[in-house]
Amino acid sequence: MSRLLRPLVNVKSSKQLATYKHDIAADPNENNAMAIKELPSCNDSLSSMVKDLTIVDSNDNKLSLEWRESVMPPVKEFFEGRVTYMENDGPIWVVDVANTESLERLTNNIARSMQHQKSCSIEDVSIGSLVGVAVDHKMYRGEVIDVNVSAECAEVRLIDYGAVVACDLQDIYLPVQRMARYKAYAFRVKLPTNTGVQINKNLTLRLLGSKTIDGIEQVQLKTKMAIPFNLPVELLIMKPEVSVVRILQQNVSLGEPQVALLQINAMKNLNDELNTILSEKSGQQFTEPFREDTRTFFLAARTKHGYRRALLLDFIKQPMLFLVYEMDEGCISLTSEVCRIPNEFLGYPLSVFAVTREEDKTSSLKEQLRQCGPDLSIKFNMDNLAGKDKDKLRTVKAALFANNKQVCAVRVNSFLGLVNQLGHKYWREPIDNNNLVYISHVVNYQEVYISSVQSKQYEDIFKRLEVKCPPLDREILTGDVVLVVSSSRANYRAEITAVENNKFSVRNIDTGSTHHVAGTYLRRPCRFIENLPVSQCRVKIKTICNIPSTAVPPNTAALQILKRLYEHKSELQVKFDDSDSNTVDLLDFTAEPYSLMTRMLPVLFTPVAIELKPAEDLPELTAVNPKPIKPSHDQYTPVTALPPLPPSPPNSPREHQKTSNQVQRHYFNDLKRHLLPLGENMQVLVLHANGLHKTGYVTACFFSSEKEAEEFQDLLNLVAEIGSSDDQLQPGYLPEVGEMCLALFVEDNSWYRGVCKRITGQKALILYCDFGNLEMVSVERIKPITTEVLHGVYATTCFIDGFNKGNNFLNLEHYLSNKNKIICDVLDGPEPNTRVIKIPLLDKILSKELI
Structure with a gap:
């Protein structure tokens, strides 16, 4: 019997549809006037399916070449296409849903026509020829794409479905005339992404009128305007591989269940594709104000890791701040930048779902999942799914497997970001090592x-x-x-x-x-x-x-x-x-x-x-x-x-603070911050880039006018003048951590404003807050700061968008050290008082194409 390389799903029409003029039942040249009988079940033999039928054939033995063409819908008009086959390397085969009834009739009539045909000999089978193929007790049209003479078998593509089957010679038959007269119903198309595409599911497509270099039709996908909340059961049946993205911290005293969030491996590339789309064109902005009573709202949120499909949980106005659940990552994020999800990414299911222990709830789900490693999959009991509408399933029983062994039975639930729906009081974000x-x-x-x-x-x-x-x-x-x-x-x-x-x-x-x-x-x-x-x-x-x-x-x-x-x-x-x-x-x-x-x-x-x-x-x-x-x-x-201290005893970190009561102290956190303004194509001044290849950030500033820059330079001159005088000399002065001070920079022997970050013996680690560099400075080179130079700080910590320690960011460090002014996009930073800068031509700088 035939061996299917991939499961073949029979296409059946859900309602009566208009047929094309080439429908075999309506062919005026056809002498077969017999009524079409009801399809037998798949358990009937091929012979019983076609018995008592009469074959009428033409006297012309030369086969038509019409079968080599495909029935195509009109170009640039949307049509409903049913996915009949998916190739491993990307292209898919679809059939216009409007033709499914015609296809079913054709398949039935081919069975009648082939009832007296004999199976082929090896000499009758050649690559590229049209044949009839018996698969699962049904007869299909097929094109031979490979022949194994020694094994007496061949690989055949079913031209009305696209699937490739491996067939023994006993299941391959010579064609009859009517098989060749009608165009193939399936045609091959290429989508930008196959994420969420499933066999036997309908897609709304439009032919673009162009083809790839391999001759594959390029199409546009028109997705549904809502993201389905149901569990993607059919996708998980076909692609059961999953990964653990989060194990929620459990408070046993509150009776909270053990919960893990799992991600579908087949959808892991969704975020990369979303970022590619939104980097090529700006996302569509929301024009209407957000409603306070909104309970389910989809958007694309820009997080520190890039754009993500997200559910809006809540927001604050003026300025806007959004609390969102990243539905494909299983985490909560804060963001100030959102836009509409591109249409081609709507309709895809949630790629993260929740699982809880179904049995033996005392065992540690966390430890079991840690021992599974990367080979983790999920399987459903098909008996539990019988009779249920899979498009509405929000919870179902299943089992987790690792290395082909069952790990545990679980309850699977769709999850929309509200942690109380999982029986937990808080969304607990764990603190990990090195955080x-x-x-x-x-x-x-x-x-x-x-x-x-x-x-x-x-x-x-x-x-x-x-x-x-x-x-x-x-x-x-x-x-x-x-x-x-x-x-x-x-x-x-x-x-x-x-x-x-x-x-x-x-x-x-x-x-x-x-x-x-x-x-x-x-x-x-x-x-x-x-x-x-x-x-x-x-x-x-x-x-x-x-x-x-x-x-x-x-x-x-x-x-x-x-x-x-x-x-x-x-x-x-x-x-x-x-x-x-x-x-x-x-x-x-x-x-x-x-x-x-x-x-x-x-x-x-x-x-x-x-x-x-x-x-x-x-x-x-x-x-x-x-x-x-x-x-x-x-x-x-x-x-x-503890309240403020008097001088500490010997060997204490504050042993030299004898005049602290006479010093008026001022702290860095009290100063006004002039951060880089958000925007595109902003010209910023890079102040400090040393260590970028390790830290991923630089220090930069922005001046809105020449006058503002001159005032800042005047401030630096005043700091140098005050530092050089003896008026501020305080023997034994030692700054506190976080305190503003004046420090003598060793490289140019000039005084600058600084912030004390740490005291070590007779030295203090000073951050020069107007430039971003650090230096260990002896206490003799540090003075208290005066109120006349307590102006705001322009230096801003700026993280580099796309930073990766695996790339050669030392080239970028050298580039920015030599180019003190750059043009970049400025975004809100991941930490308070920080920014993210997106540098054009970053790839060329890293590869030294741009020096």
Whole structure:
């Protein structure tokens, strides 16, 4: 019997359609007047299917060449095409749906005509000839494309479907005249992408009137104007390979299920194709304002990784900021740039779906998936799918397989980005090794809370969300999430931990700190609050956590280091201990790694002569004066924080600060930032590019006018003049981390404005904030800054669009070091007060074609 190289799906018309004049049943030259009988089932033999039929043939033995042409729809008019075959290298075969009834009739009549034909001998079969082929008890027209004489078999393309089958000679028959008189129904087309295309599914296509160099018709796909929410079951049956993109962090105490997000491997190239389209032409912008009550809204969102198909979860106005779910990546993103999804990318299914354990829910889904490796696939029980409309399936049972062995049974669900639909309270964004973090709350000298640097922008977001969050209109319960509107500190979102007489104990879910507030300051959360990722965790400091508290003074100077880092939100690199995921060391991210543990150890046993008080009492809202609420037994020990210190004892990092009380200190975070304006074809001035090939960013600035540039140069001259005078000389002066100062640059022996990033012995790591370069400067070459030069900062950290450490970006570093002015597109950056710059001709610069 025939061996199919790919499954052949019979094409059946769903309704009565008009037929073309070449329909065999309507051929006026045909003498066969017999009525067309009902098709037998596939289980009937070919002989029973054609018995009692009479064959009428022409006396002319020369076959027509009409079969070598295809029935084509009109050029540049949309038609419904059914996909009948997909080649491995891209082209697909389609049949005009308007002709499916005619095709079925032709297939039936070929069976009648072939009832007395004998199978071919090897001498009768030649490449390019027309034959009849018996496949699955049905007869089809075919063209021989290869012959294996020794095996007495041939490969034949079914000209009305496009599929290629391998046939034994006993299943190949010589053609009759009527087989050659009619054009082939299937024709070969080429789409820009086959993403989401499935056999036996309809596509709305339009012939463009042009062909590829291989003679394949080029077509345009008109997709549906909505993205289907159903699970792409049929696609997964054909292409079951999947990858793990995310395993959601689970809180067992809340009864949250184990959930993993899986991505369909066959759709992994979708993002690359979307970015290619939107880079060649600008996306269509939205002209109507976004509605607050919108629940399902599709858009293309520009993230730090490029454009992504996304679902809009919520937004803030003036300026616009969008919270979106990347449906093909399984993550939440913030963006200020959106456009409409190009039509050719609508209609494709969601490529990420959720799975939960169906059985043995106590076993770790996370560990099982980690052990699977890349060979992961999903299989469905076809009995469970019987009788169900696959176009409406949102949940179904399945099993995960790895290396042809079942891993576990799962429940598969379509997922639209709202994490509460999966039974989870928060969208938890894990902090991974080497991520940049800051200390968001100090518990004690052994433990701190760390948060992702991306959450630094939340303070501004929560301030802007106040208008979207109405006052609470129902009873507040322990465990509820609220927005806390504070007049004495920035707004924050929190979880209620205790309630007593309309006085509430709350825990800031983004920092871990606890506070007491009155009910009048609580707001009901909007979708933005509910779905904005939480990225913080409580960790122990490596080695320090093993030193018992009985050996450490309650007012240890080591707390000073933690307090300074906390107050200035210093960005640090996290290094998790290999043996304990809750133990870390924190490294200074601005220069060579510098261990927090190493800084704390020398002063750990040194007391500070001040009176401490619990940080939980600092500070309360001015309008709230409740009695202290007794913490529940599962709350953490009250946190301690320190007020400003007097001079530290010998060997402390601040041993030379003898005149600190006489110095008026000013901090970098208080200065106004003149960032590069967003826009296309902007001329910017590159200030510092050294180290670009490692970091992926440069420092640049922009002046809106010549006058502004002159004023900046005047500022630099004034800084140099003040630094050169002795008026600001302060013996023993040592800046604090984050403090503005004047520093003498070693290369030109001139004074510049700087920011202290770290103190190491008798030296300070200084960031020259007007240029972006770093230098270790001895304390003798540092002076306090004066108020007359406390002007805004123009230097902006600019990440390079398309940066990849695998490419030779050292060439770009040399290029930008020599070209101080460049033309580029300026986009919003991935971190606060940063930008992304897109440099034209980047590829030529990297390849040294442009020097």
